[in-house]
Amino acid sequence: MTGALLSPVGASAAGGEQIAPGSPAPESKIQGNLLTDVTMAPGAYFVQFAGEPTSRGGSLTAIKAERAQFQNDLQDAGVDVEVRHEFGALWNGVAVNVSESQLLKVAGSEVVEAVFPIGVIDAPEEPEAQTIDPELFTAITMTGSDVVQSELGFDGTGIRVGVIDTGIDIDHPDLGGSGTPGTTAFPSARVTKGYDFVGDDYNANPSTDAYSPTPVPDANPDDCQGHGTHVAGIVGADGVVTGVAPGVTFGAYRVFGCEGSTDADVMLRAMERSLHDRMDVVNMSIGSAFSAWEEYPTAQASDALAREGVVVVASIGNSGADGLYSAGAPGVGGDTIGVGSVDNIEFMANFFTDETGATVPYTIGTPAPEPPTEGTAELVAVAPPTDELSKGCAPYSEADAATIAGQWVLVQRGDxxxxxxxxxAQAAGAIGVVLYNNVAGMVNPSLSGTPEITIPLVAVSAADGQRLVTDALADGSTTITWSAEETSIPSPTGxxxxxxxxxxxxxxxQYKPDVSAPGGQIYSTYPLEIQAHATLSGTSxxxxxxxxxxALMLQADPGLSVHDVKVRLQNSAEQLPLNLAPAAGLEVVHRQGAGMIKVDKSILADVVIEPSFLQLGQQVAGSST
Structure with missing residues (x-):
């Protein structure tokens, strides 16, 4: 949006149209500053009306009257508006297409409370190309979910969980399907409700060649992208992998095409449909970073859904590297449970062995060729880790290229x-890259870009990489032996x-997230047409x-309210050490919330502490009471 739309309140609207005395100036209604660093849908806006939605006591008659008056006001003002969708259950307003030059006249209608740009929500990333042991790994043990299933006897049976995402592969046998693509009828045994709001070709991102913003709805919310199937598996897979609550049934609300982005108004439509379908819990592993205002329509709608008795859970975002205030809607909603991510304590990895026979686990960079699974390779290095040349950010000199040509080269992460x-490395003639970390932990390198990468790249830990560099510099090179096997290793950041x-x-x-849960290196279901299972990381x-x-808590005690669920999760959460220096103290509350959930303790607790968190605001020096 342009600066003119965010200018101080003026005395008249565009074109000299006078504003009625006592009325809010149209400029003050335009909320362009609620979204930062977020792509906007071209010419698309939420228009919020003054009346309450039905979830807050508003009447359908009054809502329809506001819509009619809005149309009449625009007709009188000569404004051409295309209504994309009307809302009234969780949020009262319309999504419209209108030129930016007409926004002041739109905001001039007496029934308009506020105007928001419709944000484009990027599709979740594809998984790295790796396989892993067939279970949800150690993640469900971190939260006590395994104890709830095996010792307390709860699996979520009878609870309906809505997944607003890329859909769910209804054929997946771990999710109640036949196991053969295209043969399971919808609704299925496990995916009993749902809707595809957009169709396969939909892509709301105007900056891509595949831009296709016109939805083509479908009754079957089958997944062709993958993310939603992975999310559903974590919630409740029951087969090769076991999810947190393997007895739940699903509502699948597809808001993404096979690739690309979606619009915030599509998200809002899915929320309203989940209410209509009587979901008990709704998960939204979706959001726009930095859209951290509770006033944004999707955050308002998620809170309204919670007030209707639905436990609403949303990822807080994957923009930790961008610093403070990077949380996003809808996870910032006050009644929504916003969730941060904790790294899994173990993961499976491919490996090679060094000259001593020691195992060196690695992850694989994509898109790029796969590394070998047998034979040997020579690793070379051009500089020790303390030298900037070790990072390989500049083209290699002729002398270094002569060392690298025909070999695998060790390169340090950074810069x-x-x-x-x-x-x-490719330009210098390397046949592969071993990337070593510059901090604790493992990375899954993304190699997207131009030119295309035509050599394999694997990533190892900082300790393994530095040891290999020392050996390579001492002897001119060091030999590794590839393996087709995998190994289970502790995560340095688990x-x-x-x-x-x-x-x-x-x-x-306001403090967000509310709680945290395992999200780093999680193995779960994936569409059968792509691969049956995959590893993904994210607050998603x-x-x-x-x-x-x-879902487990609601089965254990059906009388729990939305507030009760949130309070009990926060009461029993485990506080986590500081990510950058675990020995230095606890992680900040505006990153971990109350800490990592412990659902067995949440169910077994016979004492509840309220309020479950304190918002003290700005404090003077010293203690507060």
């Missing part, structure tokens, strides 16, 4: 993109807040852990 490091997990607070300085994977936990 430039993984793609740039691979490009430089049990800590994931580096990508977004910080709060919200834009109006943490949120369904909490949604599944809520």
């Amino acid at each position: 430039c993109t993984f793609h740039q490091k691979a490009v430089n 049990g800590l807040i994931s580096s990508f997990s977004s910080f709060g607070t919200t834009a109006d300085l 994977m943490a949120s369904p852990h909490v949604a599944g936990a809520a």
Whole structure:
């Protein structure tokens, strides 16, 4: 939006149209500053009306009257508006297409409370190309979900969980399907409700070549992207992998095409449909970073859904590297449970062995060729880790290229993109790259970009990489032996807040997230047409852990309110050490919330402490009472 739309309140609207005395100036109604660093849908806006939605006591008659008056006001003002969708259950207003030059006249209608740009929500990323042991790994043990299933006897049976995402693969046998693509009828045994709001080709991102913003709805919410199936598996898979609550049934609300982005108004439609379908819990592993205002329509709608008795759980975002206030809607809603991510304590990894026979686990950079699964390779290095040349961010000199040509080269993480490091190594004649970390933990390198990467890249830990560099510099090279096997290894950052997990607070300085759950290196279901199971990381994977936990709690005690679920999860959460320096103290509250959930303790607790968190605001020096 342009600066003119955010100018101070003036005395008249565009074109000299006078504003009635006592009326809010149209400029003050335009909320362009609620979204920061978010792509906007071209010419698309939420228009919020003054009346309450039906979930807050508003009448359908009054809502329809406001819509009619809005149309009449625009007709009188000569404004051409296309209504994309009307809302009234969780939020009262309309989504419209209108030129930016007409916004002041739109805001001039007496029934208009506020105007918001419709944000474009990026599709979740594809998984890295790796396989893992067939279970939800150690993640469900971190939250006590395994104890609830095996010792307390609860699995979520009878609880309906809505998944607003890319759909669910209804054929997946772990999710109640036949196991053969295209043969399971919808609704199925496990996916009993749902709707595809957009169709396969939908893509709301105007900056892509595949831009296709016109929805083509379908009754069957089958997943062709993957993310929603992965999320559903974490909530409640029951087969090769076991989710948090394997007895739940699902509502699948598809808001993404096979690739690309969606619009915020599509998200709002899905929320209203989940209310209509009587979901007990709704998971939204979706959001826009920095849209951290509770006033934004999707945050308002998620709170309204919670007030209707639905436990609403949403990922807080994956923009931790961008610092404070990077949390996003709808996870910032006051009654919504916003979830941060914790790294899994173990994961499976491919490995090679070094000259001593020691196992060196690695992850695989994509898109790029796969590394070998047998044979040997020579690793070379051009500089020790303390030298900037070790990072490979600049084209290699002729002398260094002579060392690298025909060999695998060791490159340190830092200062430039993984793609740039691979490009430089490729140009120097390397046949592969071993990238070693510069901090604790493992990374899944993304090599997307131009030119295409035509050599494999694998990533190892900082300790393994530095040892290999020392050996290579001492002897000119060091030999490794590839293996087709995998190994289970402890994660160096296991049990800590994931580096990508977004910080709060919200834009109006309220604490978020509310709690955290495992989201780093999580193995779950994936569409059969792509691969049956996959590993993903993100707060998208943490949120369904909490949604599944809520299902277990509601089965254990059907009388729990939305507020009760949130309070009990926060009361029993485990506080986590600081990500950057675990020995230094606790992680900040606006990154971990109350801490990592412990659902067994939430169910067994016979004492509840309220309020479950305190918002003290700005404090003077010293203690507060």
